[in-house]
Amino acid sequence: MNQIARTVFIREFFSSLFSRSRYVAFALFHALSGALFCTTLQLAEGKFWTIQTIWTLSVALPLPIIVSLTTMPLFAGERASGTFESLEMLPISLGDVAIGKFLASYLSVILCLSATLVPWFVLCHVLKSRAPDTATLAGPCALLVLHSFSWTALGTFSSAVARHPWVAAAGTLVMGVSMMLLWSAVSHFWLGGNWLSTSFPIIEEILDASGGHLRLHTIVFHMGFGALALYAAMRSLEANRP
Amino acid sequence: MLEAEKLVRNFGDTTALAGISFSLNPGICVVAGPNGAGKTTLLRAVSAVDPADSGRVMLDGMDVYSGNPRIRRHISYLSDTVPLYRDLTVEDHLQYRGRLKGLPARRLRARIRHVTDLLDLRPVFTRMTSALSAGQRKRVGIADAMLTDSRVLAIDEPFDGLDADHRALLAKALRGVARHTLVLLATHVFDALDSAQGTCMVLSHGEIASMFAFGGDSGDTRPLADRIASALAAGSPEPKDLAK
Numbered sequence: 374m375n376q377i378a379r380t381v382f383i384r385e386f387f388s389s390l391f392s393r394s395r396y397v398a399f400a401l402f403h404a405l406s407g408a409l410f411c412t413t414l415q416l417a418e419g420k421f422w423t424i425q426t427i428w429t430l431s432v433a434l435p436l437p438i439i440v441s442l443t444t445m446p447l448f449a450g451e452r453a454s455g456t457f458e459s460l461e462m463l464p465i466s467l468g469d470v471a472i473g474k475f476l477a478s479y480l481s482v483i484l485c486l487s488a489t490l491v492p493w494f495v496l497c498h499v500l501k502s503r504a505p506d507t508a509t510l511a512g513p514c515a516l517l518v519l520h521s522f523s524w525t526a527l528g529t530f531s532s533a534v535a536r537h538p539w540v541a542a543a544g545t546l547v548m549g550v551s552m553m554l555l556w557s558a559v560s561h562f563w564l565g566g567n568w569l570s571t572s573f574p575i576i577e578e579i580l581d582a583s584g585g586h587l588r589l590h591t592i593v594f595h596m597g598f599g600a601l602a603l604y605a606a607m608r609s610l611e612a613n614r615p
Numbered sequence: 616m617l618e619a620e621k622l623v624r625n626f627g628d629t630t631a632l633a634g635i636s637f638s639l640n641p642g643i644c645v646v647a648g649p650n651g652a653g654k655t656t657l658l659r660a661v662s663a664v665d666p667a668d669s670g671r672v673m674l675d676g677m678d679v680y681s682g683n684p685r686i687r688r689h690i691s692y693l694s695d696t697v698p699l700y701r702d703l704t705v706e707d708h709l710q711y712r713g714r715l716k717g718l719p720a721r722r723l724r725a726r727i728r729h730v731t732d733l734l735d736l737r738p739v740f741t742r743m744t745s746a747l748s749a750g751q752r753k754r755v756g757i758a759d760a761m762l763t764d765s766r767v768l769a770i771d772e773p774f775d776g777l778d779a780d781h782r783a784l785l786a787k788a789l790r791g792v793a794r795h796t797l798v799l800l801a802t803h804v805f806d807a808l809d810s811a812q813g814t815c816m817v818l819s820h821g822e823i824a825s826m827f828a829f830g831g832d833s834g835d836t837r838p839l840a841d842r843i844a845s846a847l848a849a850g851s852p853e854p855k856d857l858a859k
Binding site: 376384454460 | 699700
């Protein structure tokens with residue numbers, strides 16, 4: 374990380390620590406995640422999903438919301454407030470700025486996700502010997518780190534091309550969901566899957582990860598997609614520079 | 616030396632710059648004219664913030680529109696809206712901007728101390744930028760633009776929102792900078808510049824209506840505002856639509 378990326382990273386990360394709107398977004402995410410966890414636990418635990426699967430699902434499904442709220446001000450917010458123009462005028466690479474902003478958002482999202490482990494530990498403490506071993510969360514945690522990477526990169530791209538923060542947030546969700554549907558369609562038509570839940574890639578990934586398996590194609594897909602989205606963000610920023 | 620050659624900028628059917636050419640050496644250059652004359656467009660065009668549709672701008676032999684990042688090191692531009700990071704204090708804002716401009720830590724501290732003293736920003740140094748008045752915001756924006764020694768400093772409406780004391784203070788600071796920098800000022804406020812010397816470019820309908828030296832040995836002792844009014848009355852060109 375060069376000096377510009379480091380400067381931007383430190384500024385963005387520390388400003389997020391003091392941002393009231395960021396804490397509102399975190400609270401919304403945890404409320405959604407908690408409600409999903411409790412509801413699914415009541416309905417499905419012991420029937421067809423394990424407790425690890427339910428925990429992973431309840432964190433992975435609201436993840437796009439927290440990511441889109443975290444990444445929406447990165448560039449679109451600066452455009453709306455007018456500071457982006459003065460950033461463009463500086464003798465620096467906007468790609469470095471994008472990397473700094475992306476890493477700060479990624480760290481914020483990971484910190485937010487790590488807080489979802491707290492109820493898990495409480496549950497283990499309450500259930501004592503009946504609770505699954507904490508080590509079984511390693512697979513789901515690794516999967517969520519990968520999901521966060523690709524979603525945050527997509528959010529950075531969306532913010533880099535949008536003029537208004539809320540358009541960026543909506544763009545992240547629309548592009549992400551479209552990608553998942555496209556991926557499912559490819560899986561169905563070309564790879565011989567079916568429309569049952571296990572053929573839907575995100576569900577399949579979660580089931581695999583909660584069983585302790587993280588497939589190579591999952592790692593390659595998320596890392597590749599994230600890197601591609603980040604590259605597209607950097608290119609679009611430089612291409613639209615006066 | 617800054618040289619502009621046949622700058623044309625259109626916004627739809629409206630011609631903001633109608634083929635302007637000029638060359639300017641370091642010093643103060645006041646860009647004056649009525650609303651819609653093309654002052655802001657000219658500043659944005661020569662700073663490459665919003666390049667002209669056609670024509671070219673050369674700074675000491677370098678093409679400003681070449682996309683070469685080195686050019687950006689030599690041009691500072693401040694818009695009339697003064698964009699500041701609202702979640703930072705004045706000190707943090709200047710620190711952040713200085714680091715992005717690549718100033719080493721020790722030099723940055725010295726520069727921040729210098730510009731804050733120059734523009735009387737000490738009393739608001741630890742205040743959040745969101746809590747500043749319009750005039751204080753303007754001075755913070757100008758301090759930011761003055762952090763590095765650029766060759767062109769273009770400021771849109773530098774005196775807006777400033778009281779008489781701070782207008783005089785800013786004019787004095789700009790006179791100091793203008794010894795080695797071309798200071799381009801698009802403004803409607805001229806009283807603070809009466810004691811300065813430099814060049815005045817009067818725009819009308821996207822064209823240069825008049826260009827004259829003021830202050831010092833220029834020979835004309837009338838206030839700058841009167842000379843601009845005379846120039847506009849005498850030499851205002853008819854509106855032209857070069858797009859046609």
